Amino acid sequence: MSSQIGRKLKVSIFGESHGRGIGAVIDGFPSGMTIDQEKLARFMDRRRPGKDKTSTPRRETDQPEILSGVLDGVTCGTPIAAVIANKDQHSADYKNVAHEARPGHADYTGYLRYDGHNDVRGGGHFSARLTAPLVFAGGLCLQYLEQRGIYVGAHLASVAEVQDDRYDPCELTAEELLAPGQRAFPVLRESAEAEMRDVIEQARQAGDSVGGVVEVAVTGMPAGVGSPVFDSVEGRLAYGYYGIPAVKGVSFGAGFRASEMRGSENNDEFYIRDGIVRTRTNHHGGILGGITSGMPVMACIAFKPTPSIAIPQKTVDYVRMEETVMQVKGRHDPCVAVRAVPVVEAVTAIVITDLLLEEGK
């Protein structure tokens, strides 16, 4: 019943795509952290649309204005509120879809949920644009974690049937982890970029769209964080990931592949290196019994293809209760997974920071 995540670090997201502004309130962020504004801007820039053909040409400056909780660039410990003004809205594009349920979108379910009073322009509160304040909040958390030697990185593990390489789940360094995020296109295997761009461009030209999978990892994670039963690290992260638009699957470590393995294969053998307990494989994704093991935390998040496609689709007008055919107009990413990479990093950073603060670790 809420647009909020977190226990001790609470991140509240507000706004509609075509309203006056969107933003976040971050309550419980530690005091005394000097914000690296440039780094934060670079991180937010990775999510920003309009950079090339893989994303919507809608241009946003997305410059968050910090209203509170930061003094002379240092966090105060009090709630940090940030607002991003909405500027480049083309509401006219959406006028004709008012009561026609765009397939794959939340128009109809949102209509039911809010008794028809929600702002549907541009997807309203359901818009992927709401991930901008989320990335702002996540960017602050990433800086907090980095100060503690904890790094979060992600890449496009696949787009449609095109596969990237995977992170080394055992020997992953911070450098390898963060490399995809420093590229224009977030992949590990450089040659994957052209292949993925091809499949995305083909979909775009066909008025269609494609899905993808984002792999995310956390290195430097302290062991012993999380809880059995209901407060597992997996449960907390998955709850967060399902808050990202278009996510339909979340797995950790070997994930669904584990269901096809024998125990003798899936079990990760423990050993000791430099006085630290480690595992030789990492099918457990750095989490055992809901608690971190000290090995990299590894997750995969599946994104469905962008529901907004130019191809005409059969649907209904849910007010007139009539069947109809519609063509979605407006500007859209042909593959939401691309820009979702920093969003996944942001959510990961928010949840991990919350867990560490909650457990006083």
Added chain:
Amino acid sequence: MSSQIGRKLKVSIFGESHGRGIGAVIDGFPSGMTIDQEKLARFMDRRRPGKDKTSTPRRETDQPEILSGVLDGVTCGTPIAAVIANKDQHSADYKNVAHEARPGHADYTGYLRYDGHNDVRGGGHFSARLTAPLVFAGGLCLQYLEQRGIYVGAHLASVAEVQDDRYDPCELTAEELLAPGQRAFPVLRESAEAEMRDVIEQARQAGDSVGGVVEVAVTGMPAGVGSPVFDSVEGRLAYGYYGIPAVKGVSFGAGFRASEMRGSENNDEFYIRDGIVRTRTNHHGGILGGITSGMPVMACIAFKPTPSIAIPQKTVDYVRMEETVMQVKGRHDPCVAVRAVPVVEAVTAIVITDLLLEEGK
């Protein structure tokens, strides 16, 4: 940081495998429901071990004693506490594994989390035995939901590489939904039973284990329940599912397959039947924008193979900080996914009941 789930319906689980007892406190359950004790016992029986070779021969009567919140078989509206006494423990079996980290288990992470003070006998609080009170709580919720025409059912979608059929995601009836749960072995395609039993038995004889996938569905689910951003139905359910031991993946609708689809294929066309908005396919798993659409809610949960295997494994003694080889003794299910089917139903029922109560629907 807690063994509790829920907002308005709060289910707290307590106990250790070899302690005096395990149980649940269910706070916020609606008053006035007459409990069908026989139905509840049958449901709990589905999780009970020792019935055949697919599960541990440990015998439990698992008869919960209700201490509060129920008067003359009718719920009072006050907290319902139920205790299951522990009887058939063989603690001696576990003596020799005290500080050796069983691969795939939470021995080491639990040791870190609780500074070495947790009860490790039989897995302690991490034991799958803790799912018994969860199934008790879920059984009450299933009865509440059924009174409202909402049904929850699940089956073994796969064991290792053996596949069962899948539920019809659009035309699923309550009868088809509940059929697997009424069989001795919870599958849709009857011939799948022998194949799955084979692969499980082979693993058992080899001292090994296998994983599996459980598919769960909810029919009769009211449309318009759930919220965008962080309180999606997917997020709430996934958080619950990751509280079940051995879960490593959770997906909704087309799940990870959606990442390989084109938008034109994945988008579910809307239409009207008998005055109700429906979709012709159900790749969205009954949830759009985090909110139920009225179509069946569909999820898949991946279970890793049972980590307890008889084959000797390399590991460490995390107190002496020495590498060692161990052989896990004790009695174990060669495939946890089998008995997990009612546990998945239970968690689904708990989360759906909580959502409905929270939203006053």
Added chain:
Amino acid sequence: MSSQIGRKLKVSIFGESHGRGIGAVIDGFPSGMTIDQEKLARFMDRRRPGKDKTSTPRRETDQPEILSGVLDGVTCGTPIAAVIANKDQHSADYKNVAHEARPGHADYTGYLRYDGHNDVRGGGHFSARLTAPLVFAGGLCLQYLEQRGIYVGAHLASVAEVQDDRYDPCELTAEELLAPGQRAFPVLRESAEAEMRDVIEQARQAGDSVGGVVEVAVTGMPAGVGSPVFDSVEGRLAYGYYGIPAVKGVSFGAGFRASEMRGSENNDEFYIRDGIVRTRTNHHGGILGGITSGMPVMACIAFKPTPSIAIPQKTVDYVRMEETVMQVKGRHDPCVAVRAVPVVEAVTAIVITDLLLEEGK
């Protein structure tokens, strides 16, 4: 650990007295309510300082800008964010008090809490100015409640030793309840205004300040709302009231007087009028066993005298760890209780709305 209140209706407050802006995010507010902007402005105006000598001469327009959650004046059901820009700050007034603990203020405790990183200008996040967004949120809730026939009103029960009359706890009408709020000075007995203004003015001229008590009541409250043990209506309201700066006491019904009564006197006799169960007296303050009885909810909230006084005071510099003498400069209300009356109404409305939404009533 947070500047937030509520379960289903979550109100987050942010901002510092001399920062860029203050505001609120209101998550979970019902959709479809047309906001009466003029009524809201009038309500916020009651809290606004600078109207006369009883309050600080600081002038604020306090016009909240609604950024989200409202479309064409109607609530969407999505989070409502409102920002009030800070304009009339005189930070220079506070420069000399930087590390001197103003007695009765949170300078020293805030310094410890935030490791010295909080914005101390004008009290920062501790400033009573933060009650402006709270009054905005409460104003929306008051309108929601009024649509349901539930009214919240308050008055100055006392200022220093000057007493106002008390609300009739049994036969209170909405008209009598709301009358004090429609006056320039919120009292029941009109002659109390001059007496209270006198005692406040005397304190002001002496460079001193006075405390007071606010009595608040709710009429039209449905019976049966709230819970025994920890979710009593008293507990929820008290938690909210203690979020208002300067509150040191909260009581319900007969309150502390009940401790001096005999049971035969304090017990409220039940009777039936017009088919409704009522009580002839209302020492229980409309709440029995934590649950509303249908009688008016009655509470008293004690405010300490404004800690900012012009008289020189002994104190310490908590950074230099030296004792010193300071004189608080700046503009201050000589009696915070006066402007706290609408703040008490706002908090009451927020908590009652949250309870009703949470219980689906």
Added chain:
Amino acid sequence: MSSQIGRKLKVSIFGESHGRGIGAVIDGFPSGMTIDQEKLARFMDRRRPGKDKTSTPRRETDQPEILSGVLDGVTCGTPIAAVIANKDQHSADYKNVAHEARPGHADYTGYLRYDGHNDVRGGGHFSARLTAPLVFAGGLCLQYLEQRGIYVGAHLASVAEVQDDRYDPCELTAEELLAPGQRAFPVLRESAEAEMRDVIEQARQAGDSVGGVVEVAVTGMPAGVGSPVFDSVEGRLAYGYYGIPAVKGVSFGAGFRASEMRGSENNDEFYIRDGIVRTRTNHHGGILGGITSGMPVMACIAFKPTPSIAIPQKTVDYVRMEETVMQVKGRHDPCVAVRAVPVVEAVTAIVITDLLLEEGK
């Protein structure tokens, strides 16, 4: 909507007065604490009824059986469940009051809240007997706090019009703090015992009852704990205190008296002693801006007179909707405040422990 308190330390209370048992689940208690069972029993004994004429002659052994979370007397870190069996119920005493609303009791409001399905025997879930598991939970927290040098103590500040002395709010030692709890009757001034026993006995003989005030204090409290706006230490404690049956008022420091003081009198002058910032008076009750100052935390809690009195009272049968006259039978404390003293200590300890754990302090 729940019988639970806490954020990181969650205490759930369950049970009905005449059901099978009552108990508590304590989730989040730190691991590794050796429980002093004898001390715990002594503490629980202070709440136990039937010791003398000031309390109900109902005899309970109230021996909690610990089912989980404790191994060899040491806390595991996992949920601690404790059950107290109900034995000495005289349900017949309550038969005739089934639908007659006992004045001052929650019979009628409970009937509405639970749609008539709650167990009304002996007050059911509303019974003061439910404070027994609360005292168990609080007893564990007291031991945790004492290990850290934090002490919680309380005494009967008044019974009806008879006053005890008050704790010295500035120079309070642990010895003075705990002295009343070590006496048979929890007062500071020994001569107050006879006076209070007199006024209670007079009420008892008259078939009547009396109220009282409990003063509670915490010494050794670390400074800097708590938060401004909604998570004040006052708000957290008050929320807890209002969970104790019969509480109608809660104040901190000077409390309601502060409302009659001038700022120059109420402000507590800061000074430095032994390198520590202190105040010369403690009208602020150890809390400024919602945050602890390091001075003793001081609160007063007002209890109404026991509503169960032998004198015939006018009331209604809320099912037949008829007015009637009733005489409450059964065994009752003529002054609930006496046995409430350890309950207040317990709730204080629970809330303070939760705050410390939550803030990682």
